[in-house]
Amino acid sequence: MGSYFLFFPFILLLAAIGYGQGAYASSRATYYGSPDCKGTPTGACGYGEYGRTVNNGEVTGVSRLYRNGSGCGACYQVRCQIRTHCREEGVKVVVTDYGEGDRTDFILSTQGYSKLARPNMAEELFAYGVVDVEYNRVPCRYGRRLMLKVHEYSNYPHYLALVPLYNEGFSDITAMYIWQDGMGWRPMRRAFGTVFDIPNPPKEPLLIRVQYNVQTEVKSADITNAIPEDWEVGVAYDTHVQIN
Template identity: 30%
Template sequence: MGPISSRSWSGWTFSFLSLQLLASLNYCFCHTNKTHHQWLEAQATWYGPPTGAGTTGGACGYTDSVEKPPFHKLVAAGGDAFYKSGKGCGGCYKVKCKSHPDCSKRPVNIVITDHCPGTNQHFDLSGHAFGAMARPGKEDLLRSAGKLTVKYRRHPCKFYGTPMTFHVDAGSNPYYLEVLVEFVEGDGTICSVELRAANSNEWVQMKPSWGALWQHSCSSPLCGPISFRITTDETKRVVTVNDVLPKDWKPGQDYRATHH
């Protein structure tokens, strides 16, 4: 091998420095997010029954899960900045109000489960979540305000013993699989879902369907058990859930991760 010319050496140095810079940028992107630390301002309204979960439909696809643990009706329809075309589904926030005499000023933990279109920095809270910002006994008075300026910040999701859950959509079949991924601790939000069937050694990228649902079509039947590899949106944490869909998986069923 001959000597390295100054031209090729400088190119190598530039490439090396570029890689270092990209690694640095990636680290900052993955681990630094001001919304995790700073309280920012947004508008808040509420919808649905006064003590309810907003709606059991919703643009994320969680259906009646919003009424049950671990959501406990503490949910919101996010404006565009929070819903993020569905990528914000499952994101957790602390929200508090100080602008009304009936505000408790204590933060309430909420999860994005729906979309409030035509707004940006806006939380359309469930009636229950809006009332939870009130001083004890003042929930109805606070809800009567209708709209408030609130402070919020992103918060790591904790579901306290509820494992990550995969709901197989009712329209699924051996050649088409659509799953709703729920209760992702940490980020809550997902940027990638891959699957691996029992009859394959390869991970296959699923496509976003709508809300928090992901889909995959194939020309040969998907044989269980089926594993999933999840990449979270904020920190890019990779979680592998092996064999969560059994050999005899069925549409319309929930399957919970036992370990990952």
């Protein structure tokens, strides 16, 4: 899966996808290789190691469903259409990257692709290379609170980039803001994927507003004092909240 930061004016397809209500859409899926069969730390969503190991490495790159990065972190149930080779329930995967294949919406990790197959049928399924699938968006369930990781591109105290992790339910994070006295809510830029950044952040514990969509409803949540004044690059901070 390539780390291509390409931005497209997609029309929201979520209503057609069905949000876990039984409405499956048809597509195609393939896989990419990695030494341990999991994801890649260089994915376009900006997740780093999280994008390699989350959901036991059962992750995927997507094309249309990437949605300018707001599709990062979404969960999908993907079912292979070769009934003789594939499990009926398919596999639940998390979007951690952008990628295009041969008319495919999903480029699965080998760990995820193998879970499409019936017992002892994975090798035969891999031989197909590309398979017809149907997919449906389903809620993410981690059983933990939302984390905000300080991305490695950050440079204390002059430049801050944040990556939300463990976002549950059907919510898509679409914007982030930081409060600054005398200026109000300063919008953060979506740098790429799901990485939001801002130059010269306030030199105090940060008050952050996360804006997110649940289906067609726009919501927001204010996160107080999760990111300390002396924040550190690479650290994931517990927000003590969960949005869904």
